[in-house]
Amino acid sequence: MIQVATLSKVYGKQTVLDIESLEIPQGQSFGLVGNNGAGKTTLFSLLLDLIKPSTGEIRNQDIVVQQSEGWKPFTSAFIDESFLIGYLTPEEYFYFIGELRGASKADVNALLSGFEDFFHGEILGQRKYLRDLSKGNQKKVGIVASFIGNPKVVILDEPFANLDPTTQIRLKKIIKELAANREVTVLVSSHDLMHVTEVCERIVVLEKGKIVRDIQTTPETLKELEQFFDKSVAL
Amino acid sequence: MFRHFIRLQWLSFVRSASFKTEIWFKILMALGALYFIAVFLAMGVGAYFIIEKAELGDPLRVVNRFMIYYLVMDLYLRYMLQKMPVMNIRPLLYLPIRKGVVVRFALGKTLFSFFNISHAFFFVPFSIVLITQDYPPVQVLGWHLAMFALFYLNNFLNVLINNVDRIFYPVVVVVTLLAVAQYYGWFDITVYTAPIFDLFYDIPLTAIIPWVLLVVAAWAAFHYFKGKMYLDGGLAVKTAEGKTEDYAWLNRFGNLGTFLKNDIKLIKRNKRSKTTVLVSFLFLFYGMLFLTGAMEVYKGPVWQIFAGIFVSGGFLFTFGQYVPSWDSAYYPLMMSQNIKYREYLNSKWWLIVIATAISTILAAFYLYFGWKAYLAVVVGAIYNIGVNSHLVLWGGAYIKTPIDLTTNKKAFGDKQAFNAKTLLLTIPKLLLPLVVFWVGSLIWNETAGFIAVALCGVIGFAFKDRVFRLIEKIYKKEKYKTLLAYKQGK
Known part of the structure; x- marks a missing residue:
């Protein structure tokens, strides 16, 4: 379970995030949507203790993220390419993450074999370093690496961006399967309303750092969201 | 057109991250630059008298003797440090500018790089001292211009050999071995190279030769570049083959x-x-x-x-x-x-x-x-x-x-x-x-x-x-x- 309390982040005079309270129960598939600058990446960065909150705190399985590092063993994430090590081959990168997360080479190989479809023959055994892969393929590597070592919380920032249609569909399946396992909490942010409504059971809309909608996904959710964002254009 | 390029260049200079430093550091940098200029100038002026005092022989001949090492050293430093002006060409490809113009600008820019200008701080004062010491001005001028051309030749050679490690490293090894051999008196390459540099002084007209070479090298560099002005050609970012290693x-x-x-x-x-x-x-x-x-x-x-x-x-x-x-x-x-x-x-x-x-x-x-x-x-x-x-x-x-x-x-x-x-x-x-x-x-x-x-x-x-x-x-x-x-x- 993730609990957020009176969390805010202020840069100078600008408040980029201001959340009174938010609770994400264990096993939920949680979607975060919002326009550019709404605070999605800020929230995820705070969750990973990559930036310091101005006020408030985040608890991840009752561990205060800003105080202890005890959340690291069961939390994994892929935010952007700064989570990739450019001079490694994809295999080396997976094994490196595996070693850090206590997964043996055999474990990692077993996990990877389940993603052969997803990789589409463009990742493993390519004799290329990560820095020389295309953006989309880099993303695939980062996403799959975040599944290594049975994490309890998986955080993916904009996982659908830069992926080709086939891969997007496969990724949706993968996230759904992950969420079906009630142990794992999945946090996904996206600009694509259709994707999020498809994979997430709960969707939170951020606008200018504040939570403006908190919806349990139903068949009508997509329409509701579209209306909401259409209106904010009109405003 | 060149006016636009120069403006872009200026902006990239003043807006570069390294320029946005504290003021005291800028002062420090300026002082450092002044220091090096002073050192070079002092070397240019002083070299003549130091060599004369050490009684090594005619200072000009002594300088000529070691010129080969100076040139190779220069090429080495250029190879290691001088950046090729390719990357900032990319955005210009889509604009309605003739390729020749872009290449000419990129190459022309290298002429003003520190690696070329810095040598003037040695050669100009050294040549002036030579003239004041009653060396015939015409001959000194011939020699000076020849050297001028040789260092610019290095500039274009560097453009051509850049990233060709296969040629480059063996050359460095050979030169190092030659230097060692000379030190221990086994073999002295300068015996063979010094006369070439002396020639530019003895017969000033021969200074035309390095200038011809320079023009050829510049021409070659221009065409080499122009032929490679494609994203998958000369402008491609080189990728090394990845090898998974286990250790x-x-x-x-x-x-x-x-x-x-x-x-x-x-x-x-x-x-x-x-x-x-x-x-x-x-x-x-x-x-x-x-x-x-x-x-x-x-x-x-x-x-x-x-x-x-x-x-x-x-x-x-x-x-x-x-x-x-x-x-x-x-x-x-x-x-x-x-x-x-x-x-x-x-x-x-x-x-x-x-x-x-x-x-x-x-x-x-x-x-x-x-x-x-x-x-x-x-x-x-x-x-x-x-x-x-x-x-x-x-x-x-x-x-x-x-x-x-x-x-x-x-x-x-x-x-x-x-x-x-x-x-x-x-x-x-x-x-x-x-x-x-x-x-x-x-x-x-x-x-x-x-x-x-x-x-x-x-x-x-x-x-x-x-x-x-x-x-x-x-x-x-x-x-x-x-x-x-x-x-x-x-």
Whole structure:
């Protein structure tokens, strides 16, 4: 379970995030949507203790993220390419993450074999370093690496961006399967309303750092969201 | 059209990240530049009289004799440091500009680079001195123009050979061997090359030859470039073939091994880190100035310790100095993974220790200059491992400039190494051992001085755990600032 309390982040005079309270129960598939600058990446960065909150705190399985590092063993994430090590081959990168997360080479190989479809023959055994892969393929590597070592919380920032249609569909399946396992909490942010409504059971809309909608996904959710964002254009 | 280019160039200069520094640092940089200009000028003016006084013969002939080494050295430095102007061409490809114009501008820009201008500070005053010393002006002018052309020839050669390691490194090896051979009097290449340079003086008209060569090289460079103005041609970013490596023998060290594996790959596969290792290798020979008694001023025993610290600590100073910036590109990953700072720092520490040990072994050739010379290196190594290794890691916590692993930019010294805190830390790094040695040798004798410095190292080593706890705390405190700085620096 993730609990957020009176969390805010202020840069100078600008408040980029201001959340009174938010609770994400264990096993939920949680979607975060919002326009550019709404605070999605800020929230995820705070969750990973990559930036310091101005006020408030985040608890991840009752561990205060800003105080202890005890959340690291069961939390994994892929935010952007700064989570990739450019001079490694994809295999080396997976094994490196595996070693850090206590997964043996055999474990990692077993996990990877389940993603052969997803990789589409463009990742493993390519004799290329990560820095020389295309953006989309880099993303695939980062996403799959975040599944290594049975994490309890998986955080993916904009996982659908830069992926080709086939891969997007496969990724949706993968996230759904992950969420079906009630142990794992999945946090996904996206600009694509259709994707999020498809994979997430709960969707939170951020606008200018504040939570403006908190919806349990139903068949009508997509329409509701579209209306909401259409209106904010009109405003 | 050129007006636009020059404007873009100006903006890229004043808006570059390295320009946005504190004012006092700009002043320092300007002073540094002035210093080098003064040194070059003094060399240009003074070279003639120094050579004359040393009674080596006609100064011009002496300069001509060594000109071949000067030229090769220049080419070497250009190859290592001078950046090819390709990358900022990319956005121009889509604009309605003729390719020839773009290429001409890119190549023309290199003419004004520091690597060309700097030589004028030597050649212009030297030539003027020659004329004032009653050398025939026409002949001096011929020689001067020939040299002028030769250095510009280097400029275009560099454009052509850039990135052709296969040709380049063998040439460097051959030239080094020739220099060694000359030193020991086995074979003297200058006997064959000096007459060529003399010719430009003796028959000024022959200065046309290097100019013709220059025009040919410029023409070749122009066409070489123009033919490659495609994103998948000359403008393509070169990619090396990736090879998955295991280093299974490091597995036994647990998490430490995991990091060491990564660090080895980091060093092996990135241009910047490879250069750093090369430079740290050159540090091995820095001691020659001090330990061989070649320089009269450096004969004092205190200088031996100074040399010992540099000889064994090349890697420590060039690589260790920039921890954790080596990992700047993926620092967010490191910070959100299941990693203890202590393990991370420990692996870097081991890397430094291993490199220091290797340097010390390689430096065994100093035994040739007496056991005392080598003792200084060994004592320096002990101090490096015990004290300096901690200090560089500590200083690293305050260094917040990201490193771009894929380029050689700033490989030789960086402004960030000069912020006040890291500057303060150089005092214990370099001065303290000198003082300790001096005190030791003052109280008793030189041996006591050596022992005192080594003892400092041993004490430092004994406190490793405590020091690491301290460093860990500082790294944690600086974490958010470091993450932010790495992000902005990109």
